[in-house]
Amino acid sequence: MRDSISKKQECKLLPNQRIVGRWQRNSYRIIRELGYGATGTVYLAEGRGELVALKIASDSMSITSEVNVFRQFSKVQGPSLGPSFYEADDYVSAGGVYPFYVMEYINGQPFLPFLRQRGAEWTGILIVQLLKDLHQLHKAGWVFGDLKPENLLVTENPNCVRWLDVGGMTIQGRAIKEYTEFFDRGYWGLGNRKAEPSYDLFSVSMLFMNRGYPSRFEKTQEKSFTRLMTKFRQKDVIRPFEPVFRRGIEGKYKDALDMRSDLIQLLHGTTFTPKVSISVKPKTNITRREQKKIKQQQPSNPKKRRSLGVLESMLVASFILVVYILYLFGQTM
């Protein structure tokens, strides 16, 4: 009986396929696959007159768990606590009954690639944003759990972090439902796996670390705390954040707001070396002060300036090319 649920064939949907919910009778047209995880596949779809993200699964248990979390939040959801939830339903096909749910489509860039193109201060800024949302979540009695870059997207205009994947969200006081070792304080021997705000703040600290070590690393025989601190100091892009990182992994912050104000303080008092590839910097979201700074730093030597100009236009050209390829790709999918 149990087996019939877990062993069911995975449900694959094709572009332009139409699916209608068995209970609500709403119809959705699949556009393309966005990705898949342990509990199901997420598609970009069109329905209710807009673009939506539709997650479909073969296992109704875990997807129901996710829907439960969403339902809890539709009550408290502010403008940016994760994607908004629209509805849950079942798709009945010849292969069986497949539960699915529909949520807001978040159009954004993955967290680390976004940061890679920008100066170190951006890591701080996005995390300041994230901490505000986390605080809302904690106030509502929940903990994010599986906080990692793969579960974060950065939207354009304005650049904002949003989170995805509510699968790990846990009611405070319970045991964390889902985690990833690198971001888990239990793995590093620096705490338990009880869902409490400090659990998330540890993971937030490890987001900084991951920015410095994109392929992550494992624990060794060495004492974790010492090792993490040493590793952190070795990377220029993250070193300025050391005091905040440290308090985060030590569990010293009272709550997310506490960590946030500490980080804001730090951002104000630190000069970050700007990235050289100015052309990739987004035009929006640069404060006037920063713009001035960039101008000042531009070389006055005309020769040098020209070569930079050439580089710049090359970068712009390749950027446009990439966008164009992506566009074509999107068309054919």
Added chain:
Amino acid sequence: MSKGTLRQILLLTDGCSNSGEDPVAIAALAKEEGMTVNVIGIVDNGDLGEQGISEVESIASAGGGISQIVYAKQLSQTVQMVTRKAMTQTIQGVVNKEISQILGEGKELEDLEPEKRGQLMEVVDELGETMDLDLLILVDTSASMKNKLPMVQEALIDLSVSLRSRTGNNNFALYSFPGKRKDVDKLIQWTPQFDSLSGAFKKMTISGITPTGPALQEAIRLVRKRMKKRGSDSDERFDLEEAGM
């Protein structure tokens, strides 16, 4: 108030059984007695082989549990995940039975409206968090396992960290097989947590035989003994009504 106890046997092995009763049959017996058998097969130098893999899967399937084949390095995350998943699965199994009683034979979760499904799932989550767990861990200590034991030790401490974060009570016991004179040897008796396992694996015997079946049988006896001692009523593992259904 206790909501009942989940009883699991976790088998860690890297090879095929080669002595005594068929472990698959014994696992089926465990299931009949209301226990769950989970199996983790450790592949490192490819010593598990196709036959080993299929045995790992068959034991878990007969024992109503979950199996997973992993490299020793990934053991920590796997051990805790398999344990947690199996707990949920057991609870879900009971809930599903309940559903077919309410809705009629052959009906499943999908026959409930999504909203009702959600309420049921909440109960499953709640039970997984609050039910007690008796977990007997059975570690294969045949010769080829020797270099994997440090990783096993680490994974078990990690498991203890995970489970201790739950609200429900946990009790662990650690046995190795084959034993010196008997089928299994006790390494650590029932305890609420593993603080340190250093030294636990020191006294075990390294052997060429892998009597998985007899070892499982002994494990069932040990879990049953504990069950009786704690005076648990009948074989009802938990009561849905009590849990607010």
